[in-house]
Amino acid sequence: MKLLTLFWLAAAAAEVLAQASTQDRQLGVVPRPQDIQCESEMQVVMCGQIPFAQPQERADCCALHKPLPPQVHAAALAAAAAARPAGSFDWDVPLPERSDLEANSSLMQPVDYLVGSCAGQMLAEVPVFTTITQQMAAGSSDDNSTQAPDDSRSTTPTPPSSPVPGTTPENSKSQKRRLAQSGSDATEGPNTATVTITSVEVAQTPVPVLTSAQIKRIKSTALAMQPIEVQRSYSRLAHINAQSGFLHPAGYAGPAELALLKVRLAQQQPVQAAALDSLLTGARVPPKVYEGGWFPDTHCPSAGYSGPYAMPVVSARWGGTNNNAGTCAPNYPPAAPQHNCAHVSFVELDGQMAYKQALAFAATGDEGHAETAQRIMEGWAAVNSVWGLQHENGPLEAGWGCAAMSRAMELLKHSGWPGFKPAAYHAFVAWMGGNLMKQMDVYVDDMTTPWARSGGQNVFGNWHSTIADCWVAFGVLTDDVARYRKGVQLYHTTVGDYLRWGRGDFSSGRIVGEASETLRDIYHTAFGLGGLVQTAEQAWQQHEDVYSSNSHALLAALELHARIINADAAQNPGLLPPGFKKFKDMPEPPAGAVWRFDIRSQRWFAQDKATGKTVSYLQDGVKYLLGIGHLPTGWELAYNHYVGRLGLAMPETATLIANNWPDYFTFHWGLATLTHADSAAQLWRPGVSAASLCGGPAEGRAGGGLAAGAQG
Numbered sequence: 185m186k187l188l189t190l191f192w193l194a195a196a197a198a199e200v201l202a203q204a205s206t207q208d209r210q211l212g213v214v215p216r217p218q219d220i221q222c223e224s225e226m227q228v229v230m231c232g233q234i235p236f237a238q239p240q241e242r243a244d245c246c247a248l249h250k251p252l253p254p255q256v257h258a259a260a261l262a263a264a265a266a267a268r269p270a271g272s273f274d275w276d277v278p279l280p281e282r283s284d285l286e287a288n289s290s291l292m293q294p295v296d297y298l299v300g301s302c303a304g305q306m307l308a309e310v311p312v313f314t315t316i317t318q319q320m321a322a323g324s325s326d327d328n329s330t331q332a333p334d335d336s337r338s339t340t341p342t343p344p345s346s347p348v349p350g351t352t353p354e355n356s357k358s359q360k361r362r363l364a365q366s367g368s369d370a371t372e373g374p375n376t377a378t379v380t381i382t383s384v385e386v387a388q389t390p391v392p393v394l395t396s397a398q399i400k401r402i403k404s405t406a407l408a409m410q411p412i413e414v415q416r417s418y419s420r421l422a423h424i425n426a427q428s429g430f431l432h433p434a435g436y437a438g439p440a441e442l443a444l445l446k447v448r449l450a451q452q453q454p455v456q457a458a459a460l461d462s463l464l465t466g467a468r469v470p471p472k473v474y475e476g477g478w479f480p481d482t483h484c485p486s487a488g489y490s491g492p493y494a495m496p497v498v499s500a501r502w503g504g505t506n507n508n509a510g511t512c513a514p515n516y517p518p519a520a521p522q523h524n525c526a527h528v529s530f531v532e533l534d535g536q537m538a539y540k541q542a543l544a545f546a547a548t549g550d551e552g553h554a555e556t557a558q559r560i561m562e563g564w565a566a567v568n569s570v571w572g573l574q575h576e577n578g579p580l581e582a583g584w585g586c587a588a589m590s591r592a593m594e595l596l597k598h599s600g601w602p603g604f605k606p607a608a609y610h611a612f613v614a615w616m617g618g619n620l621m622k623q624m625d626v627y628v629d630d631m632t633t634p635w636a637r638s639g640g641q642n643v644f645g646n647w648h649s650t651i652a653d654c655w656v657a658f659g660v661l662t663d664d665v666a667r668y669r670k671g672v673q674l675y676h677t678t679v680g681d682y683l684r685w686g687r688g689d690f691s692s693g694r695i696v697g698e699a700s701e702t703l704r705d706i707y708h709t710a711f712g713l714g715g716l717v718q719t720a721e722q723a724w725q726q727h728e729d730v731y732s733s734n735s736h737a738l739l740a741a742l743e744l745h746a747r748i749i750n751a752d753a754a755q756n757p758g759l760l761p762p763g764f765k766k767f768k769d770m771p772e773p774p775a776g777a778v779w780r781f782d783i784r785s786q787r788w789f790a791q792d793k794a795t796g797k798t799v800s801y802l803q804d805g806v807k808y809l810l811g812i813g814h815l816p817t818g819w820e821l822a823y824n825h826y827v828g829r830l831g832l833a834m835p836e837t838a839t840l841i842a843n844n845w846p847d848y849f850t851f852h853w854g855l856a857t858l859t860h861a862d863s864a865a866q867l868w869r870p871g872v873s874a875a876s877l878c879g880g881p882a883e884g885r886a887g888g889g890l891a892a893g894a895q896g
Contacts, residue, residue, distance in 0.1 A: 229708070248505065435722060494529070495526060590616070590654065645682060645699075671719065672730060
């Protein structure tokens with residue numbers, strides 16, 4: 185009864201807000217820069233990088249992301265729950281156990297890769313966290329950067345005057361570095377408190393170096409050891425293009441994962457059953473709530489989707505807001521935000537739904553899902569003719585939708601579905617290649633690359649990660665080897681620049697695993713990591729190991745950021761990595777100014793609200809964290825690779841997945857629980873042998889190995 189009452193109260197509050205918001209839109213009310221407050225954490229995350237010279241764009245962005253009353257979120261949660269069928273794995277239904285995430289899992293057993301005789305080896309630097317609790321006299325210390333109680337060498341914070349933290353070689357030769365973080369999480373009495381202290385050690389972790397031939401042989405050997413149902417399903421799916429040599433269907437889920445998924449679902453294996461239920465019903469998918477309480481549907485119906493919401497002209501400004509709200513599609517949901525209808529239509533509605541529907545079809549065989557996915561992509565190809573803004577958000581919006589839709593089309597094209605329309609495919613490729621690809625080519629080739637070559641600092645970030653993901657996905661879809669290789673090269677360049685912190689000349693004051701956007705906010709850093717992981721997994725499907733780029737920098741980055749997200753979820757600042765504090769702990773900026781983060785110099789500065797001029801720099805040596813939260817950005821894929829395939833430890837990532845699975849889908853990331861959870865235990869581990877590593881009798885098993893797919 186209490187829940188029902190809460191629902192109606194929240195719904196009523198949301199309705200009032202929705203009516204007011206709708207009236208504003210109907211009257212053409214445009215937020216004025218001087219009327220908009222833009223200092224909440226999410227507003228800083230979403231709008232803080234918009235140039236001061238674009239006041240209206242900043243005002244629109246800040247209005248879009250202003251804090252919503254709690255009752256609006258409550259109403260959205262209740263509405264999403266009410267739309268789900270009874271019996272789904274909702275928040276109040278316990279999920280099945282995930283044995284692959286347990287510390288004593290069989291995946292934690294070392295894998296013998298015959299290093300030195302048949303395989304090479306490299307060392308990866310990985311942050312390893314240790315936590316202790318201590319009893320301290322109450323009020324004895326509120327310091328949040330306590331040195332660890334040991335004799336190991338400690339790094340020191342970057343001097344406040346340093347223009348770019350990490351540009352001195354201090355500590356770059358240290359094999360082990362140790363820092364500590366302390367924070368009080370509970371007061372037990374008037375005189376004592378329990379204090380949590382976290383230290384981190386950078387461990388040198390041996391990782392095998394595998395060639396493409398070895399990867400092929402191991403996959404082939406493992407596949408030959410699977411139940412006959414998996415092998416038959418694989419044989420029906422797998423296809424190799426004679427010109428490109430690409431294996432199909434292969435987004436980040438290849439024919440082996442899809443074949444195993446079908447068998448697991450037929451057997452009602454609990455983890456995959458729960459993940460499929462989440463995809464179809466929206467169970468455990470957090471709604472993304474906009475002003476007025478509207479949110480994109482979290483479920484994936486096989487019929488009844490009211491899109492596509494294709495627009496002839498897409499003109500996305502900084503922050504994703506529209507250059508012209510009048511271009512919204514006629515069938516665009518009236519309660520949805522109008523100021524960014526291009527972004528919502530292409531990315532959060534149609535792009536997401538296209539991939540969700542295509543994967544739902546691959547999992548269930550329900551042709552309604554395939555028809556919906558094809559209709560979405562066919563619609564955009566037929567309607568959209570102009571894409572922009574080239575110098576603002578146009579390339580990023582293009583990359584988000586391209587990555588999701590290219591993988592959706594890949595699933596449909598190579599599924600054997602009788603309803604697949606070659607004409608729809610060719611129209612999609614012509615539109616994507618002609619309109620959207622140009623946006624990304626210009627951004628990387630004509631804007632980013634010259635900037636980097638001329639000395640621009642910290643140039644590569646989440647935009648490049650997304651574009652690399654798109655290019656590799658589109659290259660595979662179209663059997664365009666040059667596009668695929670361009671995407672892989674951008675991936676390597678981005679990993680090398682984006683994840684260099686804590687290493688060599690960039691180690692001072694930084695921890696291995698930090699990214700160029702970590703100190704900007706965790707939200708956008710997750711964007712960057714997700715695109716990189718998905719690009720790496722797509723290359724792995726083509727038997728190419730790019731996970732190893734920059735000495736497996738991804739491994740360290742995932743563990744560090746998982747630790748930050750886990751600490752925030754535990755509401756214990758003492759669990760944060762050393763040197764970090766949260767946004768709420770930032771000191772007040774000077775009067776009349778706001779804090780903004782400069783990615784180039786990696787420093788917070790106070791910006792005058794009226795003039796945009798820099799007033800001063802924040803000089804306390806603390807690394808502040810904004811926008812902390814979980815997104816389904818590659819965690820399952822990376823865990824399956826590093827732990828499942830390579831036998832390494834990822835305790836922080838395991839904890840994060842355990843607290844947040846199953847993967848949902850947002851922008852162009854997710855649904856990897858369904859396709860990849862614990863798949864390496866069957867599709868990889870059994871194939872690791874002397875014969876597969878060194879060559880010999882195992883080569884060519886399973887009827888010619890993975891290359892046995894139909895040629896075409």
